[in-house]
Amino acid sequence: MTRPLEVGVVGCGVAGQALSVLLAEAGHRVTLFERFAEPRPVGAGLLLQPTGLAVLEALGLGAEARARGARVVGLEARTSGGRRVLDLRYADLHPEAFGLGLRRTDLFDLLFARLRRSRAQVITGREMAGVERMQLVEPDGKRHGPFELIVAADGTNSVLRGALMPSLKIPLYRWGCLWATVPDPEGLGASGLLQQRVRGTTHMLGLLPVAPDRLTLFWSLPVQALARERAIDLASFRREATALWPQAAPAIERATQSELARATYRHVSLPRWNAGPVIFLGDAAHGTSPQLGQGANLALMDAWALARSIEESGNLLTALIAYERRRASTIRYYQRVSHLLTPFFQSRKAPLGWLRDAFLGAAHEVPGVRGLMTSTLAGTRRGWFASVPLDAAGRYPLS
Ligand SMILES: Cc1cc2nc3c(=O)[nH]c(=O)nc-3n(C[C@H](O)[C@H](O)[C@H](O)COP(=O)(O)OP(=O)(O)OC[C@H]3O[C@@H](n4cnc5c(N)ncnc54)[C@H](O)[C@@H]3O)c2cc1C
Structure with missing residues (x-):
């Protein structure tokens, strides 16, 4: 116009x-x-x-x-026993393609x-x-x-x-999550992957690199446990999350009560x-x-x-x-x-x-x-049968 x-x-x-x-x-x-x-x-x-x-x-x-x-090269989700659930790389679409984790x-x-x-x-x-x-x-x-x-x-x-x-x-979805952004001196996010560990459908921990030295951690919980009037049960979060994914313990330990926030969707x-x-x-x-x-x-x-x-x-x-x-x-x-x-x-x-x-x-x-x-x-799908190809530089072509 x-x-x-x-x-x-x-x-x-x-x-x-x-x-x-x-x-x-x-x-x-x-x-x-x-x-x-x-x-x-x-x-x-x-x-x-x-x-x-x-x-x-x-x-x-x-x-x-x-x-x-932080440049993100793909998504990897595994069960607590190490079985692959998801293993996707942007490079499969184009060698230069990537996602970006951002605070x-x-x-x-x-x-x-x-x-x-x-x-x-x-x-x-x-x-x-x-x-x-x-x-x-x-x-x-x-x-x-x-x-x-x-x-x-x-x-x-x-x-x-x-x-x-x-x-x-x-x-309202019946499940939401706790999240916190924490320092990552151990380099848990160095792989450049959005990583998830799952056990059944009731336990899921995610780690997303969001800056060169920072991770955002996501911990799945039912909405009742996220109600404003209830205090966050830090001890059980730490115990269950560490049992699910022991290698993520440093990030879990750094997510203190004051940093953990609730999200529902x-x-x-x-x-x-x-x-x-x-x-x-x-x-x-x-x-x-x-x-x-x-x-x-x-x-x-x-x-x-x-x-x-x-x-x-x-x-x-x-x-x-x-x-x-x-x-x-x-x-x-x-x-x-x-x-x-x-x-x-x-x-x-x-x-x-x-x-x-x-x-x-x-x-x-x-x-x-x-x-x-x-x-x-x-994000490039236009339905089950159509997708927009990335351009020669591996970028999404806006139209
Ligand atoms: C835990 C979690 C993780 C997520 N991770 C991702 C991710 O990895 N990638 C991704 O793409 N998306 C992610 N999302 C989703 C993403 O956050 C939302 O889709 C996005 O923020 C939507 O943007 P919006 O502008 O529509 O709404 P919002 O960002 O929610 O903005 C709405 C604005 O409207 C204002 N407002 C509300 N009501 C009124 C009113 N009546 N009058 C005036 N102002 C008003 C609010 O204050 C706010 O500023 C995540 C969401 C959650 C909860």
């Missing part, structure tokens, strides 16, 4: 920040609202895939992200500094509760706007989604991603369990695709239709696969653990299946 749009964005997370920069730089008048007075990163260290990295690159943040983060504070700092350099207006300490006549409304009735386009990028517990789609059920599935000219982006549209490590990548890709669709379309309606075309197959695929896989790693369904241990490792040898699994990890 050549005409500047008046855009209201709710949520200064991954999706909201990336979109606000892209739209403001395309000449649109963007106002971003964030509930926290001091916008801050929420959640654990994360793994950026070639998809998310391509968007950071397009925002001019690639080099700094690579300097702060969430680093991703946030990079995006927020970029946002500050753009012409988007950022208004903090404002929690939006609803939308009326294309105005954003705070709980006390204070209004902002009107806007021509409102973007709900307010995360997995989206209040705007609840206000505009009140009948939707957004179930929801399965968000919307029949459509817009309610008129209000569009849902990122976790507000398709939050899921982080089993496949895709949420932030999908959020970055959503932002890119929406900005591109607006740029290429003659009006807002065709832009929203173009956005849906660009994103539908990818988002639906990752939602389904995450939802399908999660109980094989986090549930009380023991037979799923037996099936996983018996067949998943062997599936790596089946022609085509290893490629499907690796491209799923890399």
Whole structure:
């Protein structure tokens, strides 16, 4: 669109920040609202895939992200007895391909500094509760706007989604995790792998390198054990995690009570991603369990695709239709696969653990299946039967 749009964005997370920069730089008048007075990163260290990295690159943040983060060459999951469950390498897609482990504070700092350099207006300490006549409304009735386009990028517990789609059920997964980012003087992350150890479906410990000398540790727990009113049972975490993976003991010991944080996740599935000219982006549209490590990548890709669709379309309606075309197959695929896989790693369904241990490792040898699994990890799938090949430099080609 050549005409500047008046855009209201709710949520200064991954999706909201990336979109606000892209739209403001395309000449649109963007106002971003964030509930926290001091916008801050929420959640654990994360793994950026070639998809998310391509968007950071397009925002001019690639080099700094690579300097702060840790290059990740693949994913390896084993049972406590050493049996292979997953063993995937980005190099199978392209010799130069890689993922990037990054502290969430680093991703946030990079995006927020970029946002500050753009012409988007950022208004903090404002929690939006609803939308009326294309105005954003705070709980006390204070209004902002009107806007021509409102973007709900307010995360997995989206209040705007609840206000505009009140009948939707957004179930909480029964399992979540404890996480902490810890120093890694022993070099547990030196292999450059996201490593996991599992026992059945009830025990899982993950170690993700997120900086040259730092790891983020993830420990799976049922949501009841993560309830705010319950103290974290540090002694049983240490005992059980060390029994599962003795070599990870130094990282486990360093995760102290004050550093361990709780995370729960929801399965968000919307029949459509817009309610008129209000569009849902990122976790507000398709939050899921982080089993496949895709949420932030999908959020970055959503932002890119929406900005591109607006740029290429003659009006807002065709832009929203173009956005849906660009994103539908990818988002639906990752939602389904995450939802399908999660109980094989986090549930009380023991037979799923037996099936996983018996067949998943062997599936790596089946022609085509290893490629499907690796491209799923890399974020490049556009459904069960299609994937976007990486370019000659091993990067994801944005289109
Ligand atoms: C333990 C864990 C590990 C993960 N690991 C990975 C990984 O390895 N790779 C990966 O890609 N993803 C990972 N994810 C998922 C990833 O964190 C999310 O998908 C991503 O942060 C979604 O971005 P978002 O912008 O949609 O939402 P968020 O980042 O949640 O941002 C939402 C923003 O909206 C603000 N907000 C909320 N409500 C309102 C309101 N009413 N008014 C104003 N502001 C509001 C919030 O304060 C927040 O700033 C992980 C998630 C968890 C929990």
